[in-house]
Amino acid sequence: MDEIVKGLIKDENVLVAAVNCTDTVEMSRKIHDTWPTATAAMGRVIAGALLLASTLKEKQKVMIQVKGDGPLQETVAESDWLFNVRSYVKRPHIYMGLKDEKIDVGRAVGKGFLNVIRDLGLREFYQSSVALQTGEIATDLAYYLNVSEQIPSAVSLGVYIDEDNSVKAAGGFMIQTMPQTKSEIIDFLERKLQRCHSSSSMILQGLDPLQMLEEATGLPIEILQRSKVVYNCPCSKDRVIRAVITLGKYEIEEMIREGKTIQIECYFCKKKYELTVDELKSILRDI
Numbered sequence: 001m002d003e004i005v006k007g008l009i010k011d012e013n014v015l016v017a018a019v020n021c022t023d024t025v026e027m028s029r030k031i032h033d034t035w036p037t038a039t040a041a042m043g044r045v046i047a048g049a050l051l052l053a054s055t056l057k058e059k060q061k062v063m064i065q066v067k068g069d070g071p072l073q074e075t076v077a078e079s080d081w082l083f084n085v086r087s088y089v090k091r092p093h094i095y096m097g098l099k100d101e102k103i104d105v106g107r108a109v110g111k112g113f114l115n116v117i118r119d120l121g122l123r124e125f126y127q128s129s130v131a132l133q134t135g136e137i138a139t140d141l142a143y144y145l146n147v148s149e150q151i152p153s154a155v156s157l158g159v160y161i162d163e164d165n166s167v168k169a170a171g172g173f174m175i176q177t178m179p180q181t182k183s184e185i186i187d188f189l190e191r192k193l194q195r196c197h198s199s200s201s202m203i204l205q206g207l208d209p210l211q212m213l214e215e216a217t218g219l220p221i222e223i224l225q226r227s228k229v230v231y232n233c234p235c236s237k238d239r240v241i242r243a244v245i246t247l248g249k250y251e252i253e254e255m256i257r258e259g260k261t262i263q264i265e266c267y268f269c270k271k272k273y274e275l276t277v278d279e280l281k282s283i284l285r286d287i
């Protein structure tokens with residue numbers, strides 16, 4: 001079962017979170033029909049969005065968007081504060097082979113930006129961006145947290161893909177120090193993390209998120225929150241109608257003139273919605 005754990009290193013000012021999102025990433029692979037390199041990039045972005053979501057307050061959402069000049073072009077994942085997550089990949093059919101026996105996500109992403117968009121409720125959105133450092137996502141997300149949010153952070157994200165292209169393990173962890181964290185603890189964690197196994201191999205070994213954190217830090221963890229993670233898209237016909245309204249009167253009149261039922265597909269879950277000419281006319285009347 002997919003799960004996220006948020007906690008503190010006992011008696012130390014270090015915030016930690018870890019997630020196993022294997023089933024969620026596999027579900028997303030099936031929805032988007034991704035090939036291995038795209039699956040790995042998408043899975044890392046999903047795990048990253050879930051880790052960022054562990055810092056949200058009620059009713060908030062966070063989205064990570066990775067945009068590069070490589071063949072993948074754009075990969076997005078969004079999670080709300082309850083860890084309902086959804087994702088979108090612009091170019092799902094990407095497989096670029098291995099580099100040092102690992103999936104070469106960095107080359108598939110290329111150079112570009114990592115954007116983090118926080119929806120803090122009350123119609124407020126905050127977007128911040130950093131240039132991609134490696135395109136491997138975990139280093140880019142750590143760079144974002146260190147530079148843009150000024151929180152010293154270490155991030156590990158990993159996806160292991162089986163021979164049949166299904167997702168066998170996906171998840172990650174995040175470790176964040178605070179201004180009060182003792183320098184001995186920071187040094188200890190830095191040394192420990194250099195020798196630490198990848199998050200996907202920890203999941204393959206059967207470790208749950210709490211055990212991943214204990215393994216990564218070598219220290220006892222005090223759990224603050226333990227939650228389920230699910231792939232869940234909140235799209236609905238109402239939301240589709242609201243999106244159509246934002247196109248403006250002229251566009252809607254054009255659609256009515258064409259005289260056909262229009263089909264709109266959700267980017268995130270591929271669900272299809274239909275709007276008949278009569279429905280378009282009533283939308284136009286309500287504007």
Ligand SMILES: [Zn+2]
Pocket residue numbers: 233234235266267268269270271
């Ligand atoms: Zn949807």
